[in-house]
Amino acid sequence: xxxxxxxxxxxxxxxxxxxxxxxxxxxxxxxxxxxxxxxxxxxxxxxxxxxxxxxxxxxxxxxxxxxxxxxxxxxxxxxxxxxxxxxxxxxxxxxxxxxxxxxxxxxxxxxxxxxxxxxxxxxxxxxxxxxxxxxxxxxxxxxxxxxxxxxxxxxxxxxxxxxxxxxxxxxxxxxxxxxxxxxxxxxxxxxxxxxxxxxxxxxxxxxxxxxxxxxxxxxxxxxxxxxxxxxxxxxxxxxxxxxxxxxxxxxxxxxxxxxxxxxxxxxxxxxxxxxxxxxxxxxx
Amino acid sequence: xxxxxxxxxxxxxxxxxxxxxxxxxxxxxxxxxxxxxxxxxxxxxxxxxxxxxxxxxxxxxxxxxxxxxxxxxxxxxxxxxxxxxxxxxxxxxxxxxxxxxxxxxxxxxxxxxxxxxxxxxxxxxxxxxxxxxxxxxxxxxxxxxxxxxxxxxxxxxxxxxxxxxxxxxxxxxxxxxxxxxxxxxxxxxxxxxxxxxxxxxxxxxxxxxxxxxxxxxxxxxxxxxxxxxxxxxxxxxxxxxxxxxxxxxxxxxxxxxxxxxxxxxxxxxxxxxxxxxxxxxxxxxxxxxxxxxxxxxxxxxxxxxxxxxxxxxxxxxxxxxxxxxxxxxxxxxxxxxxxxxxxxxxxxxxxxxxxxxxxxxxxxxxxxxxxxxxxxxxxxxxxxxxxxxxxxxxxxxxxxxx
Amino acid sequence: xxxxxxxxxxxxxxxxxxxxxxxxxxxxxxxxxxxxxxxxxxxxxxxxxxxxxxxxxxxxxxxxxxxxxxxxxxxxxxxxxxxxxxxxxxxxxxxxxxxxxxxxxxxxxxxxxxxxxxxxxxxxxxxxxxxxxxxxxxxxxxxxxxxxxxxxxxxxxxxxxxxxxxxxxxxxxxxxxxxxxxxxxxxxxxxxxxxxxxxxxxxxxxxxxxxxxxxxxxxxxxxxxxxxxxxxxxxxxxxxxxxxxxxxxx
Numbered sequence: 001x002x003x004x005x006x007x008x009x010x011x012x013x014x015x016x017x018x019x020x021x022x023x024x025x026x027x028x029x030x031x032x033x034x035x036x037x038x039x040x041x042x043x044x045x046x047x048x049x050x051x052x053x054x055x056x057x058x059x060x061x062x063x064x065x066x067x068x069x070x071x072x073x074x075x076x077x078x079x080x081x082x083x084x085x086x087x088x089x090x091x092x093x094x095x096x097x098x099x100x101x102x103x104x105x106x107x108x109x110x111x112x113x114x115x116x117x118x119x120x121x122x123x124x125x126x127x128x129x130x131x132x133x134x135x136x137x138x139x140x141x142x143x144x145x146x147x148x149x150x151x152x153x154x155x156x157x158x159x160x161x162x163x164x165x166x167x168x169x170x171x172x173x174x175x176x177x178x179x180x181x182x183x184x185x186x187x188x189x190x191x192x193x194x195x196x197x198x199x200x201x202x203x204x205x206x207x208x209x210x211x212x213x214x215x216x217x218x219x220x221x222x223x224x225x226x227x228x229x230x231x232x233x234x235x236x237x238x239x240x241x242x243x244x245x246x247x248x249x250x251x252x253x254x255x256x257x258x259x260x261x262x263x264x265x266x267x268x269x270x271x272x273x274x275x276x277x278x279x280x281x282x283x284x
Numbered sequence: 285x286x287x288x289x290x291x292x293x294x295x296x297x298x299x300x301x302x303x304x305x306x307x308x309x310x311x312x313x314x315x316x317x318x319x320x321x322x323x324x325x326x327x328x329x330x331x332x333x334x335x336x337x338x339x340x341x342x343x344x345x346x347x348x349x350x351x352x353x354x355x356x357x358x359x360x361x362x363x364x365x366x367x368x369x370x371x372x373x374x375x376x377x378x379x380x381x382x383x384x385x386x387x388x389x390x391x392x393x394x395x396x397x398x399x400x401x402x403x404x405x406x407x408x409x410x411x412x413x414x415x416x417x418x419x420x421x422x423x424x425x426x427x428x429x430x431x432x433x434x435x436x437x438x439x440x441x442x443x444x445x446x447x448x449x450x451x452x453x454x455x456x457x458x459x460x461x462x463x464x465x466x467x468x469x470x471x472x473x474x475x476x477x478x479x480x481x482x483x484x485x486x487x488x489x490x491x492x493x494x495x496x497x498x499x500x501x502x503x504x505x506x507x508x509x510x511x512x513x514x515x516x517x518x519x520x521x522x523x524x525x526x527x528x529x530x531x532x533x534x535x536x537x538x539x540x541x542x543x544x545x546x547x548x549x550x551x552x553x554x555x556x557x558x559x560x561x562x563x564x565x566x567x568x569x570x571x572x573x574x575x576x577x578x579x580x581x582x583x584x585x586x587x588x589x590x591x592x593x594x595x596x597x598x599x600x601x602x603x604x605x606x607x608x609x610x611x612x613x614x615x616x617x618x619x620x621x622x623x624x625x626x627x628x629x630x631x632x633x634x635x636x637x638x639x640x641x642x643x644x645x646x647x648x649x650x651x652x653x654x655x656x657x658x659x660x661x662x663x664x665x666x667x668x669x670x671x672x673x674x675x676x677x678x679x680x681x682x683x684x685x686x
Numbered sequence: 687x688x689x690x691x692x693x694x695x696x697x698x699x700x701x702x703x704x705x706x707x708x709x710x711x712x713x714x715x716x717x718x719x720x721x722x723x724x725x726x727x728x729x730x731x732x733x734x735x736x737x738x739x740x741x742x743x744x745x746x747x748x749x750x751x752x753x754x755x756x757x758x759x760x761x762x763x764x765x766x767x768x769x770x771x772x773x774x775x776x777x778x779x780x781x782x783x784x785x786x787x788x789x790x791x792x793x794x795x796x797x798x799x800x801x802x803x804x805x806x807x808x809x810x811x812x813x814x815x816x817x818x819x820x821x822x823x824x825x826x827x828x829x830x831x832x833x834x835x836x837x838x839x840x841x842x843x844x845x846x847x848x849x850x851x852x853x854x855x856x857x858x859x860x861x862x863x864x865x866x867x868x869x870x871x872x873x874x875x876x877x878x879x880x881x882x883x884x885x886x887x888x889x890x891x892x893x894x895x896x897x898x899x900x901x902x903x904x905x906x907x908x909x910x911x912x913x914x915x916x917x918x919x920x921x922x923x924x925x926x927x928x929x930x931x932x933x934x935x936x
Contacts, residue, residue: 100308103311106670110314170796
């Protein structure tokens with residue numbers, strides 16, 4: 001086969017395969033959007049589940065997920081940010097630094113169900129928090145910790161070293177250098193790490209299975225020791241173990257679409273934040 | 285003023301170091317908790333401590349394996365000769381069976397009477413095997429209490445049966461779950477790798493900037509969609525599709541899981557291998573073109589070999605993600621904890637087993653510990669994969685602190 | 687009384703010895719030029735005086751470095767305070783991506799200065815000293831990165847001057863600039879020596895001859911010769927120095 005023909009054949013093949021993959025991926029979103037849009041009404045967002053979860057809304061699950069997102073990032077963001085700063089700016093290039101890097105990388109690759117087991121063993125049982133927002137938030141916090149550490153570390157590393165030198169040469173301490181000179185420059189990347197974490201926490205199911213999620217609890221939590229419903233677990237319940245899986249299907253489509261929209265929202269927000277901040281931060 | 289400044293500076297430095305340490309030890313904590321919970325399963329018999337299994341004193345067999353006891357009570361072994369005893373049919377006794385031997389109103393009597401009756405039963409029937417609560421153990425027992433062998437780690441990993449609710453002995457053999465996990469995940473990567481690679485090559489060399497400007501954020505979006513949503517899609521689309529196509533009684537199968545996992549692994553594989561291919565130095569490509577190679581030849585002979593490490597890394601990361609995936613798999617694979625025999629059969633993976641069975645098991649029971657032990661296996665497998673990826677891609681050169 | 691002094695300095699990075707047995711005194715209100723071929727250790731030597739080498743992990747130092755007769759490497763030394771006293775200007779201009787004003791005010795702010803009038807006064811004064819004031823006085827809130835390269839370098843000098851150092855270290859301050867900007871900076875160095883002790887690392891022989899009072903020639907980590915600039919450029923003692931300053935190697 002001639003060189004040209006071979007190339008034409010291969011490129012056509014690649015085009016077709018790519019088209020196929022793109023179609024599959026988009027059809028998933030499209031399919032759920034198509035079925036879910038009909039359900040996504042104001043009452044669906046603000047209502048309580050009714051009639052064995054076949055009607056009404058998913059408000060308690062939305063509130064629960066918001067609680068978990070806030071709780072986990074309140075814990076993970078400061079700890080992750082400071083850890084990232086430690087690894088990038090404070091740690092001497094020694095075994096401890098390497099150890100923390102390997103550990104955070106392993107943490108990033110650990111399956112989410114493992115976090116669920118760990119959260120159950122430590123927070124629910126050992127520390128006696130029970131199934132609660134507190135236990136679930138802590139579990140999810142450890143899950144997203146590596147995302148925040150990495151984005152902080154990488155964005156600080158990407159800052160031009162000359163900036164660091166200039167600051168130290170003027171007698172700034174490490175913290176002053178980080179706070180006044182480096183963080184403003186690293187901010188867009190750090191913020192996108194935070195937004196990715198939010199979107200990740202909103203959809204995780206396995207870690208909250210044994211730490212917080214309630215099957216059916218149509219009231220608002222009153223303290224961090226309460227159980228809550230959560231969107232992803234609610235979708236699981238609706239699609240597999242509802243009282244009547246066929247009757248709850250439309251509720252499930254709506255919930256699935258809402259989860260996709262949350263991810264989409266944070267993705268768009270990330271792009272916007274980067275664009276907005278890069279105007280102020282024009283060198284790297 | 286200066287002093288105050290120094291103190292706050294020291295404090296913040298301390299805080300930063302503390303956080304670094306916390307993050308570092310969080311994995312250690314996970315390992316410690318996982319393994320210490322799991323260790324409760326091993327080096328003791330897989331039987332409720334309150335339960336006693338006994339046979340007649342006249343029965344000469346050696347202490348049987350846990351799996352044999354399960355077979356006896358399942359009536360899969362019906363004769364003592366199978367265990368090296370005298371040929372005689374096996375007579376079973378469960379505490380509930382007391383009604384068969386005594387009138388119903390007698391069963392609810394005081395423990396002492398119960399003890400006497402149990403004692404008499406074991407004295408009367410040479411071929412009897414039975415279990416009862418240790419609290420009902422007669423004082424001078426006429427039967428012989430069987431010692432159940434301890435479960436060790438190798439038995440756990442190699443055991444071919446997973447029956448956590450078997451009575452009186454629980455059977456914890458993780459092999460069907462390990463096989464199920466690898467079976468589904470490897471098939472998923474086999475499907476996803478060629479497709480992902482094709483898209484990656486398309487994005488680097490064929491697609492124009494405008495197409496990439498749409499494709500890249502779309503792929504980011506897809507990698508962010510929660511697995512539960514993919515699982516739901518699998519349940520309402522892929523499972524019925526497979527059921528119809530292959531005329532199965534139920535579409536929940538290893539194949540459904542593999543297809544779904546392949547779709548979920550695609551964004552990972554595409555973005556990492558695309559980056560790897562794109563990193564081919566311009567000079568290397570130009571050298572190939574200068575020798576008269578076509579674009580495809582350059583891709584095939586120069587860029588893919590250059591990017592091979594990155595491509596393998598992408599496949600491994602996709603595999604690790606597939607192995608650890610819980611919810612999606614739980615929803616579409618049918619969850620039968622048996623050795624997989626074909627791709628159209630239901631299988632149960634390790635994460636799915638943990639998620640599904642944790643709710644059913646009693647706190648502090650052996651079953652929970654067995655699930656933690658499964659968690660350890662899962663952790664070790666994914667850790668090995670992640671470390672090998674780490675090893676394959678040495679971190680970028682150390683940055684000088686200044 | 688000498689302002690800067692090195693006594694028997696040996697410096698290693700890991701196994702590599704960067705400086706060999708160097709002793710050198712630099713007087714108050716003089717400009718000292720450090721010259722020598724690339725990799726001879728002159729920049730490393732310069733950076734000893736504000737401890738910028740500290741941020742390498744594998745650095746080992748023997749000997750003493752004195753600033754105003756105080757050993758700056760003794761355990762109790764305050765590195766941050768030292769760096770305020772010993773200012774530095776780098777090879778490439780490295781302004782922060784902030785406004786002109788904030789760049790110059792940075793050093794004051796990290797020292798905890800809050801008085802607005804004082805900061806404004808220091809910024810104006812420093813920009814004047816760095817002969818940048820006339821170029822920028824109309825709008826101090828412009829981003830520093832909008833300035834030309836030469837202006838950026840003068841901004842960096844102003845930034846260093848704002849914290850009122852007594853020593854100014856300059857690491858090839860003109861090598862990244864066009865000739866016109868470079869000569870502005872040279873004039874500036876000449877003016878500044880009235881108030882500061884200045885050490886300049888340079889590759890440019892003419893520059894060393896023009897601006898410095900004394901010149902030290904480094905070769906492969908050793909101090910070959912140190913004398914008045916006139917003598918180094920006209921009657922050096924060592925053949926190597928002669929070869930280098932006349933452009934026969936390096």
